[in-house]
Amino acid sequence: MSATVRILPSGHEFDLEPHDTVLEGGLRAGYPVAYGCSNGNCGFCAARLIDGEIEETLHSDFVFSDAEKAENSFLMCANRALGDIVVEAPEALGADDIPLQSLKARVKAVEALSDDVLNVHLRTPRTSRLRFLAGQYVRLGGAGGPTGEYTVASCPCDDRNLHIHIGRRDGAAFSEHAFNGLKANDTVPVEGPWGSFVLAEDRVRPLLFLAFGTGFAPVRSLVEHAMSLDEAKDETTPMLVYWMTEGGGDPYLHNLCRSWQDAFEDIRYTPLACPGGEDDGRRRAWLDLMQRVREEVGDLAGFDVYLSAPEGLHGESREFFNDAGVAGNALHLEPLRQG
Ligand code: FES
Structure with missing residues (x-):
């Protein structure tokens, strides 16, 4: 049975599949709900249950205060809905609401899209996904190795997958690294996101x-x-x-x-x-x-x-x-x- 989630105060609505946590459904629908670890530890995905019933899907050691418990606070990453629910949850209103993050991603594949463009497919850790808005960019590499800034070409709704298009460019350190040695299972530091080339929250135009x-x-x-x-x-x-x-x-x-x-x-x-x-x-x-x-x-x-x-x-x-x-x-x- 699928359920519908309504988020307040935005009024955004989305459907949940039976196995979805509330957080997974919101992200797949493309809504910029707040979250961090996706694993019941950080508390960033805390929301209030206004109406309906939920069920815990993941044991969490995160502790709510008595006042938060009295307000029906719960973790969106650790609960699913038992029927339609209404929740109050923070959402990013724009790029300024997305925190700067650092994580280490694993290279899933390096694929040639043409002679001069690679798609580097990265997977973020289950417990440390990248929160970003479509159109934003990140810095890849670091820790003494080559670095480069590239836009994420995939949708924030694409789970833990980040796709990066890297053009062949002599003198660009990360481009040379990607074309000459980067391979599956390598680890790549990712920092970001930055940029305001994002969809307007209140867009109504084509x-x-x-x-x-x-x-x-x-x-x-x-x-x-x-x-x-x-x-x-x-x-x-x-x-x-x-x-x-x-x-x-x-x-x-x-x-x-x-x-x-x-x-x-x-x-x-x-x-x-x-x-x-x-x-x-x-x-x-x-x-x-x-x-x-x-x-x-x-x-x-x-x-x-x-x-x-x-x-x-x-x-x-x-x-x-x-x-x-x-x-x-x-x-x-x-x-x-x-x-
Ligand atoms: S995202 Fe960290 S507790 Fe839910």
């Missing part, structure tokens, strides 16, 4: 994404996060994804984007090739892309725009979208995080 090269990483995370939120709310958000890459051929996750488009009629994906080479060629191709977006979409004023591209393209992009009527707080710009 989403327009423009990505250049590995700038697709935050776009993937945001699209998958928006999908999981839509599923929890039984809604659909129109999403347009334009992805420009250099080097010829399809973008490195072309089939994933095609599968989004095939599965959801409100998602439209357009791959574009950039001739590459000199900076001016890249700039002209990007201006052509924005012009094409305006011709295909028409009125852009009603969109939230997320643009992830080299910083050198930001100035003209900002001018273009301002001229097209996109409000300042609806335009989100992110540089490439390449190490």
